[in-house]
Amino acid sequence: xxxxxxxxxxxxxxLIFSGITKIIDPSKAVNLMLELKxxxxxxxxxxxxxxxxxxILIGVLLISGMYQKLAAISALILYTGFFLISIYxxxxxxxxxxxxFGSVIKSRIGWGMVVRNGMLNSLxxxxxxxxxIMKGECND
Numbered sequence: 001x002x003x004x005x006x007x008x009x010x011x012x013x014x015l016i017f018s019g020i021t022k023i024i025d026p027s028k029a030v031n032l033m034l035e036l037k038x039x040x041x042x043x044x045x046x047x048x049x050x051x052x053x054x055x056i057l058i059g060v061l062l063i064s065g066m067y068q069k070l071a072a073i074s075a076l077i078l079y080t081g082f083f084l085i086s087i088y089x090x091x092x093x094x095x096x097x098x099x100x101f102g103s104v105i106k107s108r109i110g111w112g113m114v115v116r117n118g119m120l121n122s123l124x125x126x127x128x129x130x131x132x133i134m135k136g137e138c139n140d
Contacts, residue, residue, distance in 0.1 A: 008063065013063070016056050029048055029101070035096060055126060061132075076124060082117050095108055096109060
């Protein structure tokens, strides 16, 4: 059970750090959304205003253990979204900084990002499958 807790803490810290750095410097994340062209331009500012707050909130919930089900579902949706965006950006040939961590850490779109986001996503999914098996909730 300790490994499950450690995974939640690590993923929570990543989300909190990502959210704080996007609040400090949202410009790279805005540029990425403009390049992806999947969100209408007028909506981008709304999304980039809400996303970091959600990242921080979900990160805090993961670390604190409060509202575990809500935190788990929200984090899974967020990490899956990041993974899909990294795949899409790579496939359409983007190579700019994603703005995932504001201007604090450079993170270029590409296969390295796909692998990183895939690992975070699979770590999260694995964590929950193992947790359910350990609690005897998995019906095979």
